[in-house]
Amino acid sequence: MKKIYLAVLCTLCALSAQAQSLPAYLDETKTVEQRVEDALQRMTLQEKIRVIHAQSKFSSAGVPRLGFPDFWTSDGPHGVRPNVLWDEWTQAGQSNDSCVAFPALTCLAATWNPDMSAAYGKALGEEARYRGKDMMLGPGVNIYRTPLNGRNFEYMGEDPYLASRMVVPYIQSLQKLGVAACVKHFALNNDEPNRMVVNSVVSDRALHEIYLPAFRAAVTEGKAWGIMGSYNFYKGQHNCHNQYLLNDILKRDWQFDGVVVSDWGGCHSTDQAVANGLDMEFGTGTDGMKSRSKNAYDNYYLALPFQEGILKGKYTMQQLDEKVRRVLRLFFRTTLNPQRKPGFLCSDDHYATARSIAQEGIVLLKNQRHVLPLNLGKGKRVLVVGENAIKSLIIGGGSSNLKAQREVSPLEGMRAACARYGATVEYERGYVGDVNAEQDGVSSSIDLNDERSADRLIADAVSKAKGADYVVFFGGLNKGAFQDCEGTDRKAYDLPYDQAKVVDALARVNKNIVYVNLSGNAAALPFVSRVPAVVQGWFLGSEAGEALASVLTGQVNPSGKLPFTWGNTLEDYGSHALDAYPGVWRTNIDKQDENTPQIDEEYKEGIYVGYRWTDHAGRRPLFAFGHGLSYTTFKLSGLKADRSSMQRDGSITFTVNVKNTGKRAGAEVVQLYIHDAKASVDRPYKELKGFRKVMLQPGESREVSISIDNSALSFYDEARHEWKSEPGEFEALVGTASDNLPCRLKFTLQ
Structure with missing residues (x-):
């Protein structure tokens, strides 16, 4: 026993001596801040400069002398983008850089389930780790201000509270794996075609109440390690180096300790980048060796111009060190994190996660005569119509373009599902839209060319629809230019390619028509009164066909809710x-x-x-925010409040009974909105302040509790530049959609 003790003691002494001989920045017993300061003191001016700007299209340099590896980023937020050449957008042509394509973030938001967000971040992080990525450029949380915005599909809807609750678990799960989130685009990025030249003019109240809460939650609760500035201006300054957004709000008010990354090409001035909060510069003329200089990256605003300015006394070492500290902190969290595991690529678990998110996010908007789920059996005939039934909806869209290992199309999913019931599926195109099947070297093997005229396409579809038991039309938008695509906004609210005309023609000959809208945006649906069933299917990624078919055929009971208001016009x-x-x-x-x-x-x-x-x-939309139907029914009753803590800390808990009154198991989302009866400022009639998704068996009932605190009753006081609540009467509105709030309860804030 004594020998064992002596052996252990000798081992501990040896380890202690070894730790004492290590530089502090390599000593894991030291705090991150101690290691950052030690590393900073050891770096030369040139080494400090090299870590704050890009060295290739998607990487920045490390410090080989100190053992710091290069830092690699990847576009997201729905999957790990395929690798490109060092200096170009051109695909590298690798065979091992595919991925699982996860549903777009509009679909994730439509689950109204933070657990799904956590699962999303975990699966994405594992894929990023396997691919050697240290930072994912996402998630996006810009607010859905107009349905014409081409990039809405990458974001989490119109409501700041919903986006806040959904973004935090995504970030936390991703970063637990040692992969940094880079939340984007900070802020007010709501106009794609003019994003480089537009100055967003917004009141302080709207900024803080609508456009910043999700970013704030990402930083203060999610502890995001990265924030990406947006291309647009605010108060006349570029948002990638903006005194008000980056220095005042992000770093001072929110105490953000991570890095601010420029959007690619979003940096425009050394003076402004140095002074106004930018930490890492990417994408400024990434033509590498093709430029007239030895290395184009040396010409970046935060490269040699910054270094020369320091040597001439124009800028200070303190300004540089503040940026390098943040980058070193990022290194110790990612590339120098010994706890990071290798990760997995395209695993069964990742496909299952993608499928679960898709199934939970699909929204049943309308279901007259219980057309859905499809009543299938031997001999039943289903006609599938629409270009989106066969077109890849992963390819395109801009920086979210993915090279998926596999993608199950809606047509493939329907054929497989219907075959299990003995039903047959036929297909007709119905219309020809975007035949392009390639972006940045990622392409689909499906030939979308069709020589038939528009009239012939409709006639052929109508002919088959006459004898079908059901017609399922997969329409909507795609990821082409001027649709759901980065860099362009839609030019009109109407569906493209005369789809409404096709649906009208089909509805005249078949009463059992189901319209499935695949998009990240709402659109005009002039035929909605003539179609008994409408489904919002989003961009669902690799498992799109499986997920859609499982909901349409009733294998899965839909539970998604709209994360935005669907207007008539x-x-x-x-x-x-x-x-x-x-x-x-x-x-x-x-x-x-x-x-x-x-x-x-x-x-x-x-x-x-x-x-x-x-x-x-006083307008009534086509489908309200939070709306979504089920194949079962629910009843809410007995709303009550625990006021015991209201006077102590401003918190209050509301409890409501939820009962599944139908014959199928299903999930419902209980939504809590707060109405301020009287305020000193103009306030919305109601605002979402809580929600809870609950799964119930037929006949089962459950008490669901949702707690709020004083922040749920507050507004942003522009005069005092702070949040403020006022004593008085409030009302809790509880229901299952913003236009279906049957339970109401008044309460008083003392």
Whole structure:
């Protein structure tokens, strides 16, 4: 026993001596901040400069002398983007850089289930680790201000509270694996075609109540390690180096300790980048060795110009060290984190996660005559119509473009599901839209060309529809230009390619028609009164066909809820009703000056976004925020409140009974909105302040509790620049959609 003790003691002494001989930055017994300071003191000026700007399209340099590896980023947020060449967007042509394509974030938000968000972040992080990525450029949390925005599919809807609750678990699960989240695009990125030149003019109240809460939650609760600045201007400054957003709000008010990353090409000035909060510069002319200099990356604003400015006394070492500290902190969390595990790629678990998120996010918008689920059996005939039934909806869309290992199309999913019931499936195109099946070297093997005329396509579909038991039309948008695509916004609210005409023709000959809208945005549906069933199917990734078929055939009971208001027309959106989009061009300016905005886009609707606007304007949308049906029914009753803690800390818990009154197991989302009966400022009629998703068996009932605190009753006081609540009467509104709130309870804030 004595020998064992002596052996252990000798081992501990040896380890202690070894630890004492290690540089502090390599000593894991030290705090991260101690290691950061030690490493910082050992770095030369040149080494400090090299870590704050890109060295390739998607990487920045490490410090080989100190053992710091290069830092690799990847586009997201729905999967790990395929590798590109060092200096170009061109695909590297590798065979081992595929991925699982997860559903778009609009679908994730539509689950109204934070557990799904956590699962999403975990699976994505494991794929990123296997692919050697240290930072995922996502998630995105810009607010759904207009349904024309081409990038809405990458975001989490119109409501700041919903987006806040859904973004935090994604970040936490991703970063537990040693992969940094880079939440984007900070902030007010709501206009794609003008994003490089537009100055977003918004009130402080709207900024803090609508457009910042999800970012704030990502930082203060999710502890995000990265934030990406947006291309647009705010208060006349580029958002990638913006005194107000980055220094004042992000770093001072929210105490953000991570890195601010420029969007690719979003940096425009060394002076502004140094002073106004940018930490890492990416994408500024990434043509590498093709430029006239030895290395184009040395010309970045935060490269040699910064270094030379320090040597000349224009900038200080303190300014540089502040940025390097943040980058070193990022290194110790990621590339120098010994706890990181290798990860997995395209595993069965990842496909199962993608499928579960898709199934939970699919929204049943309308179901007259119980057309859904499809009543299938031997001899039943289903006609599938629509280009989106066969088109890859993973490819395209801009930086979210993915090379998936596999993608199950809606047609493939329907054929497999119907075959299990002995039913047959036929297919007709119905219309020809976007035949492009390639972006950045990622392409689909499906030939989308069709020589038939528009009339012939409709006639052929109608002919088969006459003898079918069901017609399932897969339409909507795609990821082509001027649809759901980065860099462009939609030009109109209508469905493209005359799809409404095709659906009308089919509805005239078959009463059992199901319209499935695949998109990240709402669109005009003029045929909705003539179609008994409508489903919002999003962009669902690799398992799209499996997920859609499982819901349509009843294997899965839909439980998704809309994360945005679905208007009848553009007038149902405040930004359009007030002619506040896309802004007004400035006159008498130097358009060659990239540091001067060319457009002012005033957010005239202020805090009245989405359901807040429809309430304020007295409009009734086509489908309300939070709306979503089920194959069973639910009843809410007995709303009560525990007021015992209200006077102590401002918190209050509301409890409501939820009962499954139907014959199938299903999930319902209990939604809590707060109405301020009287305030010193103009406030929306109601605002979402809590929700809970609950799964119930037939006949089962459960008490569901949702707690709020004083922040749920507060508004942003522009005069005092702080959040404020006022004593008085409030009302809790509880239900299953923003337009279905049967349970109400008044309470008083003392």
